[in-house]
Amino acid sequence: MRYLPTAPSEDRALLDAIGVQRAEELLVGIPESLRLNRELKLPGQLSEQEVLAELQGLANRNTAFTxxxxxxxxxxxFVPSAVDQMISRQEWFTAYTPYQPEISQGTLQHIFEYQTLMCDLTGLEVGNASLYDGGTSCVEAALMAVRLQKKKNTILISQGLHPHYQEVLCTNITPHEGLKLVVVDLKDGVTDLEDLKAKLNGDVAAFLVGYPNFLGCVEDLGAIGELAHAAGALVVSVTQEALSLAWFQAPGRAGADMACGEAMSFGNRPNFGGPFLGFLTVKDAQKREIPGRVVGQTKDLDGATGYVLTLTAREQHIRRDKATSNICSNQGLVALRANIYLQLAGxxxxxxxxxxxxxxxxxxxxxxxxxxxxxxxxxxxxxxxxxxxxxxxxxxxxxxxxxxxxxxxxxxxxxxxxxxxxxxxxxxxxxxxxxxxxxxxxxxxxxxxxx
CATH class of the missing domain: 3.90.1150.10 (Aspartate Aminotransferase, domain 1)
Known part of the structure; x- marks a missing residue:
C-alpha cells in the first residue's frame, strides 16, 4: 500500500467537509485521561541518504551467520531466483479473497494448483488455502475433527507436537466450552503407544501427532492409526518441515485421516519469523467441514476450463457466529511462492x-x-x-x-x-x-x- 501524504490545504478541506475545526475534535469519544496529549517521540526528519545509513547501522548490529x-x-x-522474479508481478500483491471469478482466474488457478500439489504430497484428496501457519492449522484441524465427530469433546495431542503449536491449540481450544485437550506422553522420543491406548475413549474426537515430531523423530502412523481408529478417533498428522513429505510415506497413505502443518519450506525464507504458510488436507468425505478457501475446477458456458471458490458460503467471512472458521486474510502470495517452487523442482x-x-x-x-x-x-x-x-x-x-x-x-x-x-x-x-x-x-x- 502506498503512503500518500497530504498538504495542509488538503487537510483543511477534509476537516471542512466533515464540519470540524481541528482533527482533535474527532477524539471526543475518548476520555481525556486516555489521550497522549503530547507529540510522539519520533526522530527528526532525515534525507533518504541519512535514513538508509541509519537502517544499515541497525542491520549491522545483527550477527551475520555463515x-x-x-x-x-x-x-x-535454497530459494531459486525464479521464485522472487515470478511473484514480483504487481497483480499478485493482494490479500483480497478472489470472490469474483470473472476477474480472478489467475489467482484462482494458482491456488487450485497449490491445493493439488499439497494433496499429492500428503496423500489426501481435498486441500485448502489461507491458513496462517502450522499452529493455526492444528487448531483448524482439531475443531474440524470435533465437528465431524459429533458429541465427542476430547482432543488428544502428542507431547512431541511442536511446543508453540501446543500453546496455540491451548489458547484457541480453551474458550470452547466443553472441549478438552489431553497430552499423550513420549517414550524414547516418540508417542508412547501404551499411554495413547489408555487415553483413547469414546469421547476422543482426534489425536494430533507430529510427523516428524518436534524432536525430529518419525512417528509410526500405521500403529497410531490402528489404535485411534479402533477407538473411533481420527488421526491428524502435523508436519512442521514440509520437505519431509518428499522423503517419507505420505501421511494419508500411512494412516492419517487429515494432514496439516507448515509449508514455508517450499519457496519461502524464515525472514526473521514469517510470513508462514499453514496447510490442511483431508479426505473427500470430510470436505464440507474444511475451513478457509477451497478453489474448484469447472467449465464455463463455452466449455473452457475455469476456477471458482467452492463449498464455503459467504457466512464464512461475514456472519462470524455461523462460520466454521474466522480466517479472513488470504495467504495466497505465500502459497504462490510454494506453488512456483514445487513446480520448478518437480x-x-x-x-x-x-x-x-x-x-x-x-x-x-x-x-x-x-x-x-x-x-x-x-x-x-x-x-x-x-x-x-x-x-x-x-x-x-x-x-x-x-x-x-x-x-x-x-x-x-x-x-x-x-x-x-x-x-x-x-x-x-x-x-x-x-x-x-x-x-x-x-x-x-x-x-x-x-x-
Missing amino acids: ARFLGAGAYDH PEGLQGLAAQNAAKAQFLRERLLELPDFTAPFDAPFFNEFVTEYKGDMATLQAECAKEGILPGLDLSPYAANLKNRILWCATELNSREQIEHLVEVLARVPSVVA
Whole structure:
C-alpha cells in the first residue's frame, strides 16, 4: 500500500467537509485521561541518504551467520531466483479473497494448483488455502475433527507436537466450552503407544501427532492409526518441515485421516519469523467441514476450463457466529511462492532435495557423536533434524559458535525438564560438508564441564 501524504490545504478541506475545526475534535469519544496529549517521540526528519545509513547501522548490529544448524519449525532452504522474479508481478500483491471469478482466474488457478500439489504430497484428496501457519492449522484441524465427530469433546495431542503449536491449540481450544485437550506422553522420543491406548475413549474426537515430531523423530502412523481408529478417533498428522513429505510415506497413505502443518519450506525464507504458510488436507468425505478457501475446477458456458471458490458460503467471512472458521486474510502470495517452487523442482527434484537433507543430517549426527561430549538419546528414524545430549556448558557452546559465525542447534532446556542439556540440530541442502566439519572443529575446542 502506498503512503500518500497530504498538504495542509488538503487537510483543511477534509476537516471542512466533515464540519470540524481541528482533527482533535474527532477524539471526543475518548476520555481525556486516555489521550497522549503530547507529540510522539519520533526522530527528526532525515534525507533518504541519512535514513538508509541509519537502517544499515541497525542491520549491522545483527550477527551475520555463515552457517546455520537451527530448524525447529523454521527452515533455511535454497530459494531459486525464479521464485522472487515470478511473484514480483504487481497483480499478485493482494490479500483480497478472489470472490469474483470473472476477474480472478489467475489467482484462482494458482491456488487450485497449490491445493493439488499439497494433496499429492500428503496423500489426501481435498486441500485448502489461507491458513496462517502450522499452529493455526492444528487448531483448524482439531475443531474440524470435533465437528465431524459429533458429541465427542476430547482432543488428544502428542507431547512431541511442536511446543508453540501446543500453546496455540491451548489458547484457541480453551474458550470452547466443553472441549478438552489431553497430552499423550513420549517414550524414547516418540508417542508412547501404551499411554495413547489408555487415553483413547469414546469421547476422543482426534489425536494430533507430529510427523516428524518436534524432536525430529518419525512417528509410526500405521500403529497410531490402528489404535485411534479402533477407538473411533481420527488421526491428524502435523508436519512442521514440509520437505519431509518428499522423503517419507505420505501421511494419508500411512494412516492419517487429515494432514496439516507448515509449508514455508517450499519457496519461502524464515525472514526473521514469517510470513508462514499453514496447510490442511483431508479426505473427500470430510470436505464440507474444511475451513478457509477451497478453489474448484469447472467449465464455463463455452466449455473452457475455469476456477471458482467452492463449498464455503459467504457466512464464512461475514456472519462470524455461523462460520466454521474466522480466517479472513488470504495467504495466497505465500502459497504462490510454494506453488512456483514445487513446480520448478518437480517430483524428482523435490525427492533429490529431500535426499540431500537426509544425507547431510545423517552425516552431521555421525560427526557430532564422534565428539566425547555428545551422545544420542533417541534411535528413532529422522529426516533433517535430530537431538543430541550435551555434557558441556550450553552458553559456552553458543558463544564459541557465534564467534565463528555459526548458528548452532536449539537448546531444548526451556521446553521441558527432561530435555535439559539436549540440543535439536538441523541440516538442510544449504549446509556443506565444509560447514559441518567447521562446526565439529569448533565444538571440539569447547571445554568440557565436569558436573
